[in-house]
Ligand SMILES: Nc1ncnc2c1ncn2[C@@H]1O[C@H](COP(=O)(O)OP(=O)(O)O)[C@@H](O)[C@H]1O
């Protein structure tokens with residue numbers, strides 16, 4: 001688990017495509033990012049810019065093909081690991097669209113995951129208490145534990161469930177892919193508090209992917225990266241978010257189109 | 265979870281009109297099929313229906329609108345394998361049954377009979393046999409003849425059994441075909457669970473009839489945990505009395521060939537039938553489950569849920585679910601669902617739901633059939649939480665079956681069956697990309 005300080009996730013010149021043959025499409029076009037323990041990085045970009053592609057590529061989704069670059073966690077080659085190995089190495093992805101798993105209860109799922117990540121089955125009594133405490137903090141009804149994973153969950157419930165897992169699995173690095181989208185103000189607050197609790201309780205590094213600035217009022221980023229057309233086009237501190245709030249992505253999109261035209 | 269074909273389909277209300285060929289009402293089904301305790305109601309007047317429901321285009325139904333039945337094997341042509349009823353069945357495996365001679369071979373029977381339950385045998389000329397629903401195929405007719413009588417389990421009216429009636433039937437590996445006929449007679453307002461627990465190795469063809477008295481609650485569990493080398497065929501009939509509830513759980517895990525035909529007949533209004541099934545086919549196993557629910561009286565309900573998983577070369581499962589709502593069966597509520605999970609390359613699941621509606625005055629009628637492979641997104645989600653692919657598969661398949669198995673009214677048996685399923689899952693191959701051959705037919709009438 002991750003009472004480690006000083007972890008570092010390094011993404012170097014990452015190129016990723018989707019599709020096969022004539023359908024192949026390059027989505028990530030050279031991404032560079034370095035995230036250290038305790039840091040919170042916001043990645044902000046318009047729809048379709050490749051934010052989820054970045055998140056899934058780091059987690060190892062089979063749909064994406066890595067065509068260049070490296071991803072390392074504390075020097076270990078993440079790209080050489082299977083999906084489950086990445087999670088056991090300390091990576092966590094809160095998905096934009098969490099998957100329904102019929103027939104598998106939340107409680108069974110959580111315990112199996114915790115066993116896998118820590119290498120030993122958690123002691124039942126403390127585990128049940130931990131789960132209950134975390135669920136209460138996320139304002140989730142206890143009945144959720146007996147429901148099937150994500151099945152019939154509302155959008156907000158799915159996101160709470162993702163953050164519940166982050167709190168219980170205690171990753172070294174957590175990638176939160178649009179955890180804020182589709183949440184009303186109350187749910188946004190509850191979910192953000194969950195992330196902040198995890199940050200306070202551990203040295204987790206956070207890659208916070210978002211389309212909007214409003215979650216940054218609850219979770220304060222140390223760094224903001226503007227992501228357009230498959231790469232980071234500008235970086236700065238949290239003041240950059242204020243600029244995006246005021247001006248949107250229009251100027252970046254235009255610059256990118258100009259650059260593309262120049263290449264063509 | 266299954267993705268390749270998913271065709272939920274629910275309909276209610278007036279049936280569309282399409283001409284239906286004039287029908288012969290088969291003797292022995294419906295009108296004459298009442299349990300002795302229940303006077304036969306007038307359900308045999310269906311005649312030519314006003315129309316059949318059609319909602320899936322002009323695909324031929326594949327299943328005859330009316331089924332022929334007879335107690336005389338010679339009324340059925342010799343099976344070639346081209347018949348609708350036999351087209352999925354590997355002839356090589358079933359031929360030993362179809363061509364088997366009468367024999368003295370028996371399954372080893374061990375019983376657990378709660379107080380008040382009577383176990384007897386009756387001869388071929390016993391009037392009880394004449395009143396049973398008739399065989400619907402040649403093998404079933406041969407079975408009725410060759411069984412030469414029946415084993416009868418009687419549960420008196422009003423009885424509330426303190427535990428299940430269990431008949432453990434073990435094959436002894438005899439080369440001769442074992443022919444069997446079991447009749448379970450449940451008196452009115454009784455509540456009973458009956459377990460038929462098949463194991464060992466056999467060539468076995470066994471008919472089972474459950475006569476569910478008015479207001480009775482009956483659960484029949486039939487477990488097929490046969491050893492390799494086994495061929496098992498059988499026709500199961502439930503005759504459901506007025507306001508009675510019949511539940512059936514069929515669990516097929518073992519044997520080279522298992523082919524079970526389950527029919528439900530209602531003799532009065534207010535009957536409920538819940539048919540559930542679980543099957544798990546490994547390399548070269550053939551598991552075939554055919555259902556026929558005949559709604560012939562008003563205000564009856566049927567609910568069918570069958571789930572199957574397949575793994576390994578030439579694992580083959582067949583599910584055919586026919587539901588018929590006759591003109592007299594107003595107020596019918598019916599739903600049938602079949603889901604198949606194809607876990608590896610080279611396995612094949614056939615799924616054929618078929619719904620015929622001849623009256624518009626029903627509550628609801630629907631079916632869904634889905635056959636697909638293990639879902640990559642589910643696998644990714646579980647693995648992204650550190651769970652290895654093997655464990656992830658096991659979790660999902662276990663969950664896939666658990667909701668059906670855990671509804672079996674005998675918890676120890678449900679646990680045992682889940683244990684067997686888990687053991688079988690241990691044999692899963694690795695997680696390389698696998699192509700799946702899936703054929704699913706959907707043929708709404
Ligand atoms: N399987 C796929 N085939 C083709 N294009 C895809 C596929 N998956 C994603 N894309 C495309 O990749 C681009 C980036 O998608 P995504 O990473 O989801 O963006 P974001 O999360 O920033 O909205 C989009 O243009 C999307 O249409």
Ligand SMILES: [Mg+2]
Nearest residue numbers: 051052096178
């Ligand atoms: Mg996205």
